[in-house]
Amino acid sequence: MRVKPGERRRRPTIHDVARVAGVSRGTVSRVLNGGHYVSPAAAEAVNAAIRKTGYVVNRHARSLITGRTGSAAFLLTEPQEKFFEDPNFNVLLRGCTEALAAHDIPLLLMLAGTVEEQRRIVRYVGSGHVDGVLLISSRAGSPVAEQLVKAGVPVVICGTPQLTGIRLAHVAADDRDGARTMVRHLLSVGRRRVGIVTGPLDTPGGVERLAGYREVLAEAGLRYEPELVATGDYSRDSGARAAAELLARRPDLDALFVASDLMAQGALAALADAGRRVPDDVAVGGFDDSAAAVAARPALTTVRQPWDRISAEMVRLLLAQIEGQDTSAVILPTELVRRESA
Amino acid sequence: MRVKPGERRRRPTIHDVARVAGVSRGTVSRVLNGGHYVSPAAAEAVNAAIRKTGYVVNRHARSLITGRTGSAAFLLTEPQEKFFEDPNFNVLLRGCTEALAAHDIPLLLMLAGTVEEQRRIVRYVGSGHVDGVLLISSRAGSPVAEQLVKAGVPVVICGTPQLTGIRLAHVAADDRDGARTMVRHLLSVGRRRVGIVTGPLDTPGGVERLAGYREVLAEAGLRYEPELVATGDYSRDSGARAAAELLARRPDLDALFVASDLMAQGALAALADAGRRVPDDVAVGGFDDSAAAVAARPALTTVRQPWDRISAEMVRLLLAQIEGQDTSAVILPTELVRRESA
DNA sequence: TTCTCTACTGTGAACGCTCACAGCCGAGCC
DNA sequence: GGCTCGGCTGTGAGCGTTCACAGTAGAGAA
Numbered sequence: 001m002r003v004k005p006g007e008r009r010r011r012p013t014i015h016d017v018a019r020v021a022g023v024s025r026g027t028v029s030r031v032l033n034g035g036h037y038v039s040p041a042a043a044e045a046v047n048a049a050i051r052k053t054g055y056v057v058n059r060h061a062r063s064l065i066t067g068r069t070g071s072a073a074f075l076l077t078e079p080q081e082k083f084f085e086d087p088n089f090n091v092l093l094r095g096c097t098e099a100l101a102a103h104d105i106p107l108l109l110m111l112a113g114t115v116e117e118q119r120r121i122v123r124y125v126g127s128g129h130v131d132g133v134l135l136i137s138s139r140a141g142s143p144v145a146e147q148l149v150k151a152g153v154p155v156v157i158c159g160t161p162q163l164t165g166i167r168l169a170h171v172a173a174d175d176r177d178g179a180r181t182m183v184r185h186l187l188s189v190g191r192r193r194v195g196i197v198t199g200p201l202d203t204p205g206g207v208e209r210l211a212g213y214r215e216v217l218a219e220a221g222l223r224y225e226p227e228l229v230a231t232g233d234y235s236r237d238s239g240a241r242a243a244a245e246l247l248a249r250r251p252d253l254d255a256l257f258v259a260s261d262l263m264a265q266g267a268l269a270a271l272a273d274a275g276r277r278v279p280d281d282v283a284v285g286g287f288d289d290s291a292a293a294v295a296a297r298p299a300l301t302t303v304r305q306p307w308d309r310i311s312a313e314m315v316r317l318l319l320a321q322i323e324g325q326d327t328s329a330v331i332l333p334t335e336l337v338r339r340e341s342a
Numbered sequence: 343m344r345v346k347p348g349e350r351r352r353r354p355t356i357h358d359v360a361r362v363a364g365v366s367r368g369t370v371s372r373v374l375n376g377g378h379y380v381s382p383a384a385a386e387a388v389n390a391a392i393r394k395t396g397y398v399v400n401r402h403a404r405s406l407i408t409g410r411t412g413s414a415a416f417l418l419t420e421p422q423e424k425f426f427e428d429p430n431f432n433v434l435l436r437g438c439t440e441a442l443a444a445h446d447i448p449l450l451l452m453l454a455g456t457v458e459e460q461r462r463i464v465r466y467v468g469s470g471h472v473d474g475v476l477l478i479s480s481r482a483g484s485p486v487a488e489q490l491v492k493a494g495v496p497v498v499i500c501g502t503p504q505l506t507g508i509r510l511a512h513v514a515a516d517d518r519d520g521a522r523t524m525v526r527h528l529l530s531v532g533r534r535r536v537g538i539v540t541g542p543l544d545t546p547g548g549v550e551r552l553a554g555y556r557e558v559l560a561e562a563g564l565r566y567e568p569e570l571v572a573t574g575d576y577s578r579d580s581g582a583r584a585a586a587e588l589l590a591r592r593p594d595l596d597a598l599f600v601a602s603d604l605m606a607q608g609a610l611a612a613l614a615d616a617g618r619r620v621p622d623d624v625a626v627g628g629f630d631d632s633a634a635a636v637a638a639r640p641a642l643t644t645v646r647q648p649w650d651r652i653s654a655e656m657v658r659l660l661l662a663q664i665e666g667q668d669t670s671a672v673i674l675p676t677e678l679v680r681r682e683s684a
Numbered sequence: 685t686t687c688t689c690t691a692c693t694g695t696g697a698a699c700g701c702t703c704a705c706a707g708c709c710g711a712g713c714c
Numbered sequence: 715g716g717c718t719c720g721g722c723t724g725t726g727a728g729c730g731t732t733c734a735c736a737g738t739a740g741a742g743a744a
Contacts, residue, residue, distance in 0.1 A: 024724045059469040061700035063402040084426040109451035127401040366694045403730035
């Protein structure tokens with residue numbers, strides 16, 4: 001609508017501003033970049049000229065010389081739906097957006113759910129369109145990370161990356177310790193037949209939480225029984241299915257550690273269907289402390305992942321990398337949140 | 343991680359490729375842009391040199407001269423949560439992503455829920471970082487659209503924009519006609535006391551669907567009763583509240599037209615709570631034909647919004663605008679989808 | 685042979701900005 | 715007065731591309 005080909009008139013450049021303000025390009029540029037070494041009179045004239053001409057910097061020209069774009073990407077390498085319905089995701093995205101906003105850096109959400117989209121995005125990002133990438137993926141070691149790092153793009157991963165040849169900066173909660181804390185809690189309230197619904201076992205989070213569970217059983221002198229283990233995919237439905245399965249295998253179950261709040265919601269439903277009271281008959285512990293934990297009935301006792309700190313650390317590491325610093329991984333502690341379910 | 347300041351070696355440029363391939367910059371550039379007027383031998387040498395050097399174009403340099411970036415934005419001007427839980431949103435996003443992918447254009451999702459973020463994003467987009475913007479907002483006439491258009495950025499809006507001074511390209515379903523179709527259907531199955539749960543009345547969609555409802559009542563010789571009208575905000579809960587309210591006011595209600603499937607889900611729950619059978623006691627019609635319609639019990643009879651065509655048209659208009667063409671608005675027809683609820 | 689035409693190639697000039705440098709001016713010090 | 719020094723300013727170069735243009739060589743027609 002509007003704007004015909006020819007009509008699209010040339011946007012004012014720094015030259016135009018300089019001419020209108022009666023100063024040189026250099027002075028305009030200095031005003032644009034902090035205003036140091038500029039006399040008040042000149043600064044005033046430049047600002048007036050900018051308003052008058054409607055000047056906006058051409059970021060391409062600027063980026064060409066500075067090598068910076070002033071933006072960052074939040075890259076999802078799995079199908080969007082999976083994330084959008086995940087309560088943790090929204091918290092993380094908001095946290096990262098705000099942390100970057102403090103540096104006046106816009107965050108661009110990019111979706112690369114298919115291999116073809118991944119190629120497109122890697123090419124796009126690799127050719128310099130953002131200063132860095134926050135990579136989100138439950139299978140955190142996806143080849144995308146490697147490709148980006150090889151292309152020289154600063155990358156920080158959320159979660160623990162799968163083992164790869166190169167070291168990858170990442171920020172994660174201490175999954176194993178969180179699981180230990182929860183299982184210890186379940187034992188401390190007198191439970192002995194503790195089942196677990198794990199996340200996918202091809203993800204670090206899935207593996208680590210199971211490992212924590214096993215460690216605590218061992219330390220309490222309890223036997224590890226594969227019969228008490230079922231696996232879900234972090235969705236509510238899978239939690240319900242897994243819980244029903246455990247209940248069928250071991251009707252005498254008296255506690256359940258579910259590796260995500262969303263799955264725990266499903267598990268609560270399955271327990272209710274089976275006529276079990278929570279926490280009286282079966283104590284249930286979740287993981288995440290997401291909105292789902294509070295919404296659940298009964299409200300979930302869970303392990304809090306410090307999403308605010310995770311997003312803050314991710315942004316901190318990314319900015320440091322952009323500055324050319326060497327960054328390392330950050331593992332953050334979790335915290336037990338007691339509610340009604342255990 | 344890795345990449346120390348000095349270590350960040352200069353990326354190969356088109357010069358390097360030219361030197362390695364033993365040709366000129368011009369020839370390399372031609373290979374990069376379609377390969378016309380390049381001899382097979384030269385093309386081969388250039389491609390080999392690109393592989394050898396690991397060359398990737400610098401998009402800033404390219405954009406500086408072409409004025410294009412090869413990317414587009416999907417801009418949300420309302421809080422993310424609102425969209426992420428909306429089943430329509432995912433369909434629309436996916437459709438736009440795919441339509442643009444056919445042109446090898448990556449789509450960047452930008453969130454501008456707060457006024458401050460809107461400023462940041464408008465500045466970012468206005469300074470040339472994307473070729474065009476697909477603007478999504480229920481209150482489609484938000485100032486963001488005007489600002490972008492004034493900054494010379496191609497914009498296509500999803501939905502009907504509020505009245506503003508400037509004409510805005512947009513794509514929308516024919517809300518009023520869809521509403522008419524649904525209400526006619528409810529009357530055709532013998533209902534006479536038809537209530538309506540509208541969307542917010544400060545949005546075009548909310549207003550238009552109500553208008554369609556009134557038109558059909560008039561055409562059927564029925565009186566319009568404000569008592570039969572309640573307003574929601576497109577959320578499930580608001581649908582339940584509105585339906586309960588209508589039921590309290592008019593217990594003899596025999597049909598309900600709910601302006602979104604999600605609200606209709608809520609309405610179904612409220613009707614069930616009130617002991618009404620659907621469709622026997624009360625026929626219920628939704629709007630959208632989203633995933634919620636199929637998931638509802640009973641499955642919703644609804645009005646299908648052609649999201650696939652909407653996204654395709656949005657992209658078509660945007661690309662046309664980017665080419666400098668004048669584009670107009672597109673209104674697409676809806677379709678009645680009969681299921682169990684009416 | 686000469687001329688034209690086509691396919692291809694190289695070169696200089698942008699694009700709009702930042703950066704380094706050099707220069708200017710006036711104040712303060714010797 | 716001469717010197718230094720700091721604040722401020724203008725200028726030229728260059729970032730890595732694309733684009734327009736000029737130019738070359740070889741094939742085919744006249």
